Amino acid sequence: MRAFIFLFLLMGTAFTGHTQTTLNSKKLDPKIEAIIPHLMEYRNHIHQNPEISYHETETAKYVVNKLKKWGYEVHTKYGGGTGVVGILNKGQKPYIGIRADMDALPVDELVDSPIKSTKRGVYEGVETGISHACGHDVHTAAALATAELVANDKDFKGSIMFIFQPAEEGGKKEGLLDSGAEQMLKDGLFEDLPKPEVLFTLHVIGGAPTGFYGLNHGLQSANSAFFEVKLTGVQGHGSSPWVTKDPVSCAAQIITLTQTVVSREANLTKGAAVITYASIHGGLRENIIPSEVVMKGTIRNLDEDNHELVLKSLKKKIEGIAAVNDIQAEVRYFNPVPALYNNPVVAENTARVLKSIKPAQQVADDIAAGTGYDDASQFHNLIPACYFLVGGADPTGKIKPGGNHTPYFYISDQAVKNSFKAFAYLVYDYLNKPYLTLP
Ligand SMILES: [Zn+2]
Ligand SMILES: [Zn+2]
Numbered sequence: 001m002r003a004f005i006f007l008f009l010l011m012g013t014a015f016t017g018h019t020q021t022t023l024n025s026k027k028l029d030p031k032i033e034a035i036i037p038h039l040m041e042y043r044n045h046i047h048q049n050p051e052i053s054y055h056e057t058e059t060a061k062y063v064v065n066k067l068k069k070w071g072y073e074v075h076t077k078y079g080g081g082t083g084v085v086g087i088l089n090k091g092q093k094p095y096i097g098i099r100a101d102m103d104a105l106p107v108d109e110l111v112d113s114p115i116k117s118t119k120r121g122v123y124e125g126v127e128t129g130i131s132h133a134c135g136h137d138v139h140t141a142a143a144l145a146t147a148e149l150v151a152n153d154k155d156f157k158g159s160i161m162f163i164f165q166p167a168e169e170g171g172k173k174e175g176l177l178d179s180g181a182e183q184m185l186k187d188g189l190f191e192d193l194p195k196p197e198v199l200f201t202l203h204v205i206g207g208a209p210t211g212f213y214g215l216n217h218g219l220q221s222a223n224s225a226f227f228e229v230k231l232t233g234v235q236g237h238g239s240s241p242w243v244t245k246d247p248v249s250c251a252a253q254i255i256t257l258t259q260t261v262v263s264r265e266a267n268l269t270k271g272a273a274v275i276t277y278a279s280i281h282g283g284l285r286e287n288i289i290p291s292e293v294v295m296k297g298t299i300r301n302l303d304e305d306n307h308e309l310v311l312k313s314l315k316k317k318i319e320g321i322a323a324v325n326d327i328q329a330e331v332r333y334f335n336p337v338p339a340l341y342n343n344p345v346v347a348e349n350t351a352r353v354l355k356s357i358k359p360a361q362q363v364a365d366d367i368a369a370g371t372g373y374d375d376a377s378q379f380h381n382l383i384p385a386c387y388f389l390v391g392g393a394d395p396t397g398k399i400k401p402g403g404n405h406t407p408y409f410y411i412s413d414q415a416v417k418n419s420f421k422a423f424a425y426l427v428y429d430y431l432n433k434p435y436l437t438l439p
Helices: 025-048 057-069 136-151 180-186 247-257 260-265 304-324 344-356 413-432
Strands: 073-075 084-089 095-101 120-123 126-129 159-165 198-209 212-214 219-221 223-232 273-282 292-301 328-337 362-364 385-393
Touching (some): 025 057, 025 136, 057 084, 057 136, 095 413, 136 159, 136 413, 159 180, 198 212, 223 247, 223 304, 247 304, 273 304, 304 328
Parallel strands (some): 095 159, 198 385, 212 362
Antiparallel strands (some): 084 159, 120 126, 223 292, 273 292
C-alpha cells in the first residue's frame, strides 16, 4: 500500500456483533489460541528484520523454511527471486487463497517499542532506517500462522495456496516490474499453478482502532501511477538569471499549474483524483542556478477514465510549461497499479464472517473507497477476492496512532491476533460453505 494516506471515511458505518457463520468457533478458537505464541514470534522476528522491496531475501527464506516444515509444496520462482508460494492439498475442494506482502520501507522507526527496528541501509544513495512502516510484517505473520494452523489440523480437508509477494511498495530492481504482484504473474504463477477459487487479502491500518475491520463491496482503492519529471536548462550565476535557463522557477510553475488537471479537467463527480509531487531535487548553492531539477510524485484516480485523462494531460501540461520556459522536460511514468475491486459475493461473506468473530469487533462493511493503492488488485482482477482493513492503534492509548509510512506507525499485538483470526475464520468458513461454488 504505497503512500497510503488513509482517508478514514466511514459511510453509514454499521458496527455489528454476532451473526451466523458455518464454522464451529468452539472447536476453532482453541486451535487459534494454541498458535498465537508462534504468530507473535513470527511477527516480532519479521518486524526486527525488515527488508525493502525485492530485497526480502531473508524474509523469503524464513517463510520457505516454515512452509516446508509444515509439508507445503513450495515455489520460489515467482516474483523475481523473493516471492514465495506455498500449496497444501489435503483434499480436492475447496481451493482457497491467502495473499500477504513481505516488503518494508526506507523509514526510521521512532516508536518506543520492544521490537523497534534498528536496521539501517542505503536507499537510492541515502542512508536511512528501514522498518515495516506499512505493517507487511503483520500480513506475513498472519498468513504464516494460518498456514501452520491448517497444516496441523486434521479437520482441514481442503486445498490452500499462500502467496507471499515481494515489492508491494514498488520495487526498483533492474529487469523486474515495479509491482511485485505483477512480477509474480509475469513469471507465470497462474500459468503453472492452478488459481485458487477465492482469495482473501488484508491490510493493517495504524490510524484505525484495534478491533476495527473495514471493507466494502466493490471499488476499494485507486488506480495509481508514479511519475518522474526531469527538467534540463542552462546553469549560471544566481545573480544573472538572464544568462541561464532556470529549471527551478520552471519546476515551481509546473507544480502549481498542473493541479488544474485535477481541478479543471478530471470529472470529479466520477471519483477522487490526486496529483502529488512528493520529491524535488535540484541545485546545491544559494548562488548557482542549476542545470537540472528532478521531481517525483504519484497520481491516483478512483475512476478509470479520469486516470487515462490525468496520465495524458499531466504529461502534456508539463511539456507545455517547460517549452514556454525554454526548458527540456522528460516525463516518465512507472509502477502502474490498477484499482482494487472486491467481489461483491466474497465481500458480503467476508463481512458476515468478520461479524461472527468473538468477542465482537467493530465491522464496517461499507467504508468509502480510498485513494491509496494496493497491488493485490493484480490478483483481485483474476480471482474473486475480498480485501479488508484491520485497525491497529494501541488500545491503551499510550502510543499515539501513527499513519502508514510514517516513523510512528504502530500496530498493536491484539491487531496482529485479529489479522490472523480473520484469515483463519475466513478459511474455515469457506471450507465449510464454499459459497462461490454452491448452486
Ligand atoms: Zn504501504
Ligand atoms: Zn502496505
